[in-house]
Amino acid sequence: MANISGYALANATSLNTFQFLSQHPARAQRFAAAMATTSPASLDALSTHFEWAQLPANSTVVDVGGSRGHVSQHLAQKFPQLSFIVQDLPEVIEGAKDKLPETVDKGRVDFIAHDMFTAQPVQGAAVYLLRYVLHDWQDKYCIEILRNLIPSLKAGAKVVIRDHLLPEPGTMALLQEMQMR
Ligand SMILES: C[S@@+](CC[C@H](N)C(=O)[O-])C[C@H]1O[C@@H](n2cnc3c(N)ncnc32)[C@H](O)[C@@H]1O
DSSP, X not given: OTTSSHHHHHTTOSSOHHHHHHTOHHHHHHHHHHHTTOOHHHHHHHHHSSOGGGSOTTEEEEEETOTTSHHHHHHHHHOTTEEEEEEEOHHHHTTTGGGSOTTSOGGGEXXXXXXXXXXXXXXXXXXXXXXXXXXXXXXXHHHHHHHTTGGGOOTXXXXXXXXXXXXXXXXXXXXXXXXHO
């Protein structure tokens, strides 16, 4: 169950982390601000480990669970032929479009509130990106998130997942393992 976690215990809640954040919008915004401190090296890795430049002109990338758009901003600046739709919970994306830096072409980075546990509303995008989204959820929820994409996928669409792969327990130094988990 997603609501049985250290986070729930620490916050004396029976909600899952993101339901709890939804009820505390200031904390949801702070969480999003923390997400945006992601390392430039990690963003660069994302921009080089997939052939974004090979996507046809005017392709749409849907950034599922994209927070306030820091990843889409980065990719939009590097790949001017692409447009981005950032999806996240309403309290997370609130006001995000207005806060995009001047250097980003606002016409190419849009935001829509969307709960990824419901059917994907954007049909026929070239790419559905999930960066650091699935690692928050147990497998059964990941399956639900991914299944919700299926009806919107056109032939040749890509689902790009950028995330950590966990090694089996006990196969690496304890400190490293604690950090990863
Ligand atoms: C670990 S953050 C990753 C953010 C961003 N993709 C990145 O790479 O930094 C997970 C994101 O999933 C979003 N999220 C959680 N539950 C969601 C839901 N039901 N629907 C849409 N987004 C959700 C959170 O608000 C958060 O922005």
